Amino acid sequence: MHASVLRYFIEVARSGSVRKASERLHVAASAVNRQILNVEEELGTELFDRLPGGMRLNPAGERLLRHAQETLHGYQVMRTELDALRGERSGHVKLAAMDSCFEDLLPAAVAEFSQLFPAATYTIVSTQPMEVPQLVASGQVDLGLSFVTRLPAGVVAVSLAHLPLGVVMPPGHPLATHERVALRDCARHPFIRSGAQPVFGPTLSAEYTAFWEVMEPVATCNSTPLVKRLVMAGKGITTFSKLALLDELRRGELVWKPFALPVLNQLQVGIVVPAQRALPQLTQNFVGRLARRLAQLEQEAAAL
Structure with a gap:
């Protein structure tokens, strides 16, 4: 599917309404609805339960949502890696994380990233899990690591790991x-x-x-x-x-x-980023490598 179609689907799933999604995307509601219907026709199944209060993902929609998020995130990682190959290797990474992430995940991720991007600089803040998404939403940091429960408006999880x-x-x-x-x-x-x-x-x-x-x-x-x-x-x-x-x-x-x-x-640890604000290229690259490390630790934890 085209990237714009995936973005339309993700926004409708997030907001629970075609109208709200169209407002956030700055696209006509009819265009958003048409794309959702086209996807459902292409896949041969409905993706939402149409309720009086809005639209709710059904099991098929939840599966497509995971695919859409992974696909768009992978595309962004590829773009940032291409940018790095063109020499865009400097920048500043601002992140907040719960204290547990400072034991293994962040030290390993920063050490690996610093080898590839030695000119990168960092601001890394340790804080309570519930405060991390708020710092991302307010723009004080560009990304966060925390348990992902109910996220505030303007924040989305781009990578999740079952580490309850x-x-x-x-x-x-x-x-x-x-x-x-x-x-x-x-x-x-x-x-x-x-x-x-x-x-x-x-x-x-x-x-x-x-x-x-x-x-x-x-x-x-x-x-x-x-x-x-x-x-x-x-x-x-x-x-x-x-x-x-x-x-x-x-x-x-x-x-x-x-x-x-x-x-x-069922608690998951996730990487949260702004939903609408584009991250600097270097930070996007860091997010991609951090996501890989998080997935690796999830596998290691499952074996213990």
């Missing part, structure tokens, strides 16, 4: 024998909070938010390395994505178990 939140404990801990861990089980053990705020709001899981608010932690610390050391020392359990502790899991120094709450097991 789980319970972290030392080997030999009573919860280490559980296949999945319930929140009531966590409440029976000393708990170390990795920040003053939960990683998401009550709209995703009121149960987890309530647990976070009523618990009395033995320690609260926003340094991932220190929290891991406290857990290894037997001071308590905590919650992290495997993204934060791949080395410790490989060495058998920590144990990670999924939550018994399905909504938490």
Whole structure:
């Protein structure tokens, strides 16, 4: 399919309305609707449920959405790599990320990118997961790394990896024998909070938010390395994505178990960028290489 058709489809899926999509795309609503109908005719299936309140993706549409996002992102990566071959190797990368990304993902990505683009400079900010999309939306940074739940207007996820939140404990801990861990089980053990705020709001899981608010932690610390050391020392359990502790899991120094709450097991870590603002060519190239590294870590985590 043509790139413009994919953009029309993605915008309708994002906004849930042909009219809203046309306003954001600055294209006539009739043209957008015609392209959606053409795609459905070409594929031989409807992609949306037409509801009184708008349009909602059906399973076929969700599958096409993944393809469309991957295709457009791959095209942008190819364009930036061609630009790099023409000598466009300087620029500044501004990003914000949750602290877990500073353990493996970002150090490896920046080191690799610096070898290829030695003139690139960086501003990299560590912040709470829920604050990352807001920084991207406000234009304070060009991209972000965080758990992806409900994104603010003007922000889109271009790469996602299944790296959900789980319970972290030392080997030999009573919860280490559980296949999945319930929140009531966590409440029976000393708990170390990795920040003053939960990683998401009550709209995703009121149960987890309530647990976070009523618990009395033995320690609260926003340094991932220190929290891991406290857990290894037997001071308590905590919650992290495997993204934060791949080395410790490989060495058998920590144990990670999924939550018994399905909504938490579906959490994804993603790269978020502005939906409408074009990124500098160097930053787009960085996003592409960061996405590859994120996918690699997702595979490694699944094997642990």
